[in-house]
Amino acid sequence: MKLLPLPAFQDNYLWLLHDGHRALVVDPGDAKPVLGFLRQANLQLEAILVTHHHMDHIGGLDEVREATGAAVYGPAHETIPGPLTRLQQGDSVEALGLRFQVLDVPGHTAGHIAFFAPDVDGAPLLFCGDTLFSGGCGRLFEGTPAQMLASLDALAALPGDSRVCCTHEYTLSNLKFARAVEPGNAELAAYQQRCEQLRAQGQPTLPSNIALERAINPFLRTRLPAVAQAAHAFNGASTQDEVAGFAAIRQWKNEFR
Secondary structure (H helix, E strand, O other): OEEEEEEEOOOEEEEEEEOOOEEEEEOOOOHHHHHHHHHHHOOEEEEEEOOOOOHHHHOOHHHHHHHHOOEEEEEOOOOOOOOOEEEOOOOEEEEOOEEEEEEEOOOOOOOOEEEEEEEEOOEEEEEEEOOEEOOEEOOOOOOOHHHHHHHHHHHHOOOOOOEEEEOEOOHHHHHHHHHHHOOOOHHHHHHHHHHHHHHHOOOOOOOEEHHHHHHHOHHHOOOOHHHHHHHHHHHOOOOOOHHHHHHHHHHHHHHOO
């Protein structure tokens, strides 16, 4: 299988997975790069996976569906233009001979879902939309801090070698903030340096993996004493209140420059 992040807009990635003949694409916010690559590589699009309803994720959906006839799979509780198969926690999707489990991960939006395949060429694969980023997480536009914390807990519990295919190249800005939260985290400092080198070469920083995110992502580390203390220093959040600590780190990131 070939896994490719197709750049779109200013910093989006439209993930495309193919076996040399058939393909699936995730969150086609822009039809042009998707259809262009399919033509160039002579691929038949079999499936379109949608994580949530924001336009930079579904803006090209109708055009891609009409051009390819691909089946569309998306969240059960969000407004996505049909026809599509609506999915929620416990459902699964079969595409390219793979089975993707559906996870409910509300927070960024109320009905956000993720797609997880336990084994794609020897390692798990996660398409998580805007819930989890490398070094960060999505803004809480519709959900609550408690919902997002629970969603991130569910993703953090996946196998450590799970590849994290999020949909924005936010890594460097996220790591700048993460260093402010955990200035003594040596693994974070080393990862930041690697990502700076990749971006200087015009390369994506993604996919990440779950084990790495557990080690460097402040939003997966809010219960650790150093991060909880940083949240307390920011706005007085109780170090004993997990949700308050998470909410403080999210608010801090919203205001961080």
